[in-house]
Amino acid sequence: MTDTMNNAATDGLRFFGRMSAAISHDLKNTLSIMNESAGLIEDLALLAEKGRPLEPQRIHQLGATIKRQIQRNDGIVRNMNQFAHSVDNPLKEMSLASSLEMLLSICRRLTDARGIAVSVASPDREIAIVTRPFYLYHLVWRLLEWGLDYAGAGKRLVLQIDPVPGAVRLVCRGLEGLTETGAGQCPPSQWHDLLVLLEGRIEVAADQQSVAAVLPQRIDA
Amino acid sequence: MTTKVLLVDDEKEFLDLLGERMTSRGMEVDTTTSATDALKITEDHTYDAIVLDLMMPEMDGIQVLKTLKAKHPELQVILLTGHGSIEKGVEAMRQGAMDFIEKPADLELLTEKIKKAQARKMILVERKVEQEVREILISKAW
Numbered sequence: 001m002t003d004t005m006n007n008a009a010t011d012g013l014r015f016f017g018r019m020s021a022a023i024s025h026d027l028k029n030t031l032s033i034m035n036e037s038a039g040l041i042e043d044l045a046l047l048a049e050k051g052r053p054l055e056p057q058r059i060h061q062l063g064a065t066i067k068r069q070i071q072r073n074d075g076i077v078r079n080m081n082q083f084a085h086s087v088d089n090p091l092k093e094m095s096l097a098s099s100l101e102m103l104l105s106i107c108r109r110l111t112d113a114r115g116i117a118v119s120v121a122s123p124d125r126e127i128a129i130v131t132r133p134f135y136l137y138h139l140v141w142r143l144l145e146w147g148l149d150y151a152g153a154g155k156r157l158v159l160q161i162d163p164v165p166g167a168v169r170l171v172c173r174g175l176e177g178l179t180e181t182g183a184g185q186c187p188p189s190q191w192h193d194l195l196v197l198l199e200g201r202i203e204v205a206a207d208q209q210s211v212a213a214v215l216p217q218r219i220d221a
Numbered sequence: 222m223t224t225k226v227l228l229v230d231d232e233k234e235f236l237d238l239l240g241e242r243m244t245s246r247g248m249e250v251d252t253t254t255s256a257t258d259a260l261k262i263t264e265d266h267t268y269d270a271i272v273l274d275l276m277m278p279e280m281d282g283i284q285v286l287k288t289l290k291a292k293h294p295e296l297q298v299i300l301l302t303g304h305g306s307i308e309k310g311v312e313a314m315r316q317g318a319m320d321f322i323e324k325p326a327d328l329e330l331l332t333e334k335i336k337k338a339q340a341r342k343m344i345l346v347e348r349k350v351e352q353e354v355r356e357i358l359i360s361k362a363w
Contacts, residue, residue, distance in 0.1 A: 028303035043242055
């Protein structure tokens with residue numbers, strides 16, 4: 001188990017770094033918009049000093065832009081905080097829908113860069129599991145990253161939360177480009193340690209264009 | 222002579238704001254949020270500089286840069302990067318970018334780089350014209 005944990009920790013650091021870089025990109029973008037808004041206010045003030053009438057409506061618009069970006073920034077930082085705290089507890093009860101939404105929001109830039117839209121589909125009722133939070137995020141990212149290669153022409157993946165007795169299936173659907181050969185190579189060896197730590201297994205079905213991680217409802221300490 | 226600039230970034234608000242500020246400084250600015258559109262636009266329009274975001278949906282900024290430079294070697298591309306490190310910027314320079322600037326960008330610094338891009342492009346175009354004239358003179362050999 002120690003080797004498994006060491007491998008997962010090393011690999012996990014890479015994942016953590018990649019997500020942190022994606023978050024920093026998003027922050028840089030909001031900062032850029034605020035920077036240009038502030039710059040434009042300065043420009044308008046300089047023009048007003050030279051006699052051009054200042055349009056209050058324009059200032060209101062720029063104020064609204066800055067507020068919107070502050071809210072966006074706040075959401076990014078809140079996600080970053082939740083993600084960072086996922087390493088605090090070895091085991092924790094997690095609400096799956098909100099946790100997956102949070103992860104998708106963090107890695108949106110990476111999935112967008114591939115031109116693929118990803119969404120979460122969950123049942124109406126709350127589905128929670130007791131698991132290892134950070135490793136769960138890592139496995140979901142692995143699933144998604146693998147799925148991006150098989151998204152096909154549809155360019156749309158759905159992460160579906162599917163409760164079954166005593167377990168939950170996290171199904172990545174929309175793998176239009178998935179072949180039997182591709183399915184045969186899943187799960188890749190790099191997923192092994194994560195699956196051991198999460199006491200899970202992978203089910204891949206090329207005919208259903210899906211791959212699923214089956215995870216227990218509760219991991220005991 | 223008016224400086225013509227194409228801004229390419231997937232953040233529409235950023236493009237609108239930066240475009241407005243650059244226009245008020247006397248530049249002629251076109252904008253697009255799509256890397257694919259940027260490639261199409263450059264088929265029909267010429268620019269003194271293209272300011273390109275490194276991380277775009279559909280296509281990586283480096284890939285866009287490579288495609289642009291392959292088709293129009295004289296194009297001057299300045300990359301905007303959200304990366305905290307200079308690694309990507311160095312890679313961009315290696316791929317033919319004229320320069321790179323980190324987000325959030327300082328407009329005065331960006332303007333300075335755009336002016337340099339314009340001057341460099343003029344030299345390249347003049348050389349190209351000279352070369353073409355020389356080739357005509359040699360081939361005709363009156």
